[in-house]
Amino acid sequence: MKKYDADYVSNIIAGVEKRNPGEPEFHQAVKEVLTSIEKVIEARPDYVDAGIVERIVEPERFVQFRVAWVDDKGEVQVNRGYRCQFNSAIGPYKGGIRLHPSVNASIIKFLGFEQIFKNSLTGLPMGGGKGGSDFDPKGKSDGEVMRFCQAFMNELYRHIGADTDVPAGDIGTGSREIGYMFGQYKKITNEFTGVLTGKALPSGGSLARPEATGFGLCYFTDEMLKAAGRSFEGAKVVISGSGNVATFAAVKATTLGGKVIAMSDSSGYIVDENGVDIDLVMNIKKNRSARISEYVNTHKDAKFIPDCRAIWTVPCDIALPCATQNELDAAGAKALVKNGAFAVAEGANMPSTPEAIEIFKENKILFAPAKASNAGGVATSGLEMSQNSLRLSWSFEEVDSRLHGIMVNIFKNASEAAEKYGAKGDLVVGANIAGFTKVADAMLWQGIM
Ligand code: NDP
Numbered sequence: 346m347k348k349y350d351a352d353y354v355s356n357i358i359a360g361v362e363k364r365n366p367g368e369p370e371f372h373q374a375v376k377e378v379l380t381s382i383e384k385v386i387e388a389r390p391d392y393v394d395a396g397i398v399e400r401i402v403e404p405e406r407f408v409q410f411r412v413a414w415v416d417d418k419g420e421v422q423v424n425r426g427y428r429c430q431f432n433s434a435i436g437p438y439k440g441g442i443r444l445h446p447s448v449n450a451s452i453i454k455f456l457g458f459e460q461i462f463k464n465s466l467t468g469l470p471m472g473g474g475k476g477g478s479d480f481d482p483k484g485k486s487d488g489e490v491m492r493f494c495q496a497f498m499n500e501l502y503r504h505i506g507a508d509t510d511v512p513a514g515d516i517g518t519g520s521r522e523i524g525y526m527f528g529q530y531k532k533i534t535n536e537f538t539g540v541l542t543g544k545a546l547p548s549g550g551s552l553a554r555p556e557a558t559g560f561g562l563c564y565f566t567d568e569m570l571k572a573a574g575r576s577f578e579g580a581k582v583v584i585s586g587s588g589n590v591a592t593f594a595a596v597k598a599t600t601l602g603g604k605v606i607a608m609s610d611s612s613g614y615i616v617d618e619n620g621v622d623i624d625l626v627m628n629i630k631k632n633r634s635a636r637i638s639e640y641v642n643t644h645k646d647a648k649f650i651p652d653c654r655a656i657w658t659v660p661c662d663i664a665l666p667c668a669t670q671n672e673l674d675a676a677g678a679k680a681l682v683k684n685g686a687f688a689v690a691e692g693a694n695m696p697s698t699p700e701a702i703e704i705f706k707e708n709k710i711l712f713a714p715a716k717a718s719n720a721g722g723v724a725t726s727g728l729e730m731s732q733n734s735l736r737l738s739w740s741f742e743e744v745d746s747r748l749h750g751i752m753v754n755i756f757k758n759a760s761e762a763a764e765k766y767g768a769k770g771d772l773v774v775g776a777n778i779a780g781f782t783k784v785a786d787a788m789l790w791q792g793i794m
């Protein structure tokens with residue numbers, strides 16, 4: 346029988362590093378989760394006995410495949426596709442598809458691993474998964490994007506299904522891409538099912554799914570601020586990114602009384618002290634190849650700085666990193682502290698480096714970790730799945746109010762778990778413990794597999 350000792354967790358982390366060489370993002374995500382659930386593992390010999398932790402860090406299935414398609418010049422292009430089916434203990438695999446040139450096995454595994462605990466936190470029956478490709482939608486014609494998505498689905502379809510694995514959007518994958526993938530899945534299988542979420546309304550999509558991640562982020566942040574006697578009211582807000590999550594976070598932060606003064610894309614950031622014109626940002630970024638620098642052509646008072654990582658030097662009260670992993674490092678964290686920011690809430694997945702999180706902790710900055718604060722997107726995907734199963738559509742207000750309730754609950758569960766394990770106020774620990782326990786109990790109940 347296995348026993349817990351002081352090296353138990355560090356040995357498992359070392360094993361993950363050895364078995365997955367050259368995958369720093371995956372190592373980072375595993376380390377963060379495992380080190381923050383040590384107290385639970387220590388208290389649960391049955392988890393140790395059943396090898397729960399050794400099993401939870403190993404994907405149940407990881408597929409990598411060739412995606413060949415023909416570009417507008419008639420030339421053959423080859424990309425690499427992935428689907429990581431990480432854990433199905435509490436429901437079908439669920440998680441987005443990322444289309445970005447940086448996509449590799451490490452990024453897909455880190456995202457799939459995070460998704461296990463995030464999905465568990467939503468309270469809905471969804472396992473963890475993630476997929477993607479190194480395809481770059483920037484600079485591609487609509488026809489090229491369609492041919493790529495169809496080629497991607499020509500392989501992916503055999504691995505997914507409404508009760509097996511339900512992909513959705515992520516960086517580079519929005520309604521257009523989901524549409525082409527959905528059409529191809531339907532063509533191949535001759536089935537109209539809720540196999541993807543983030544669908545357009547006439548094909549079974551859910552109202553409020555486009556808004557959900559950004560809105561959910563602000564609902565969660567609002568709870569965290571309220572518990573600390575603060576609010577969005579009158580706060581200056583800096584948001585990185587200008588895609589799906591960032592723009593709807595900007596909308597809701599404004600509704601809640603905040604003033605968004607800076608946003609970015611991978612080429613740099615804009616500062617508009619009059620308050621960012623969010624409609625304009627959305628309009629510019631409708632085209633995936635467009636640059637946010639165009640903003641200053643219309644708003645002459647605004648500035649564009651061609652260095653996206655420097656956005657954290659803009660003095661603000663609340664920072665919402667909503668672009669990508671590791672975009673907020675120690676230098677960014679120090680700048681936020683120096684300028685008096687009081688809260689950081691993650692919209693992107695793992696946007697803060699471990700060093701940055703340490704700096705927030707040391708300086709008592711309120712910190713909302715991604716797997717709790719950005720769970721509103723996948724939660725609403727779960728609501729889309731429910732509507733598809735019921736063959737019904739709920740109103741915007743109905744979906745939004747369920748989303749709000751889910752985010753309030755996640756904050757409550759993460760706060761309570763943190764307090765129970767002696768880490769009051771530490772939402773990193775609280776979210777990891779609350780997310781992990783439910784999955785671990787399901788794995789325990791289902792036996793060794
Ligand atoms: P989008 O593709 O809509 O937007 C991505 C934004 O981030 C763009 O502004 C993009 O700039 C910027 N960005 C992407 N990669 C980089 C990079 N390497 N360096 C700097 N900037 C970058 O994606 P989403 O808004 O959907 O996703 C943003 C984040 O939120 C991701 O971490 C995603 O995993 C996470 N997330 C998304 C959810 C969803 O429902 N969509 C749910 C939960 C989390 P540019 O235009 O220049 O590429």
Ligand code: 2IT
Nearest residue numbers: 440441513515722723726
């Ligand atoms: O990271 C995420 O949670 C997402 N990209 C959304 C996943 C989903 O299935 O809606």
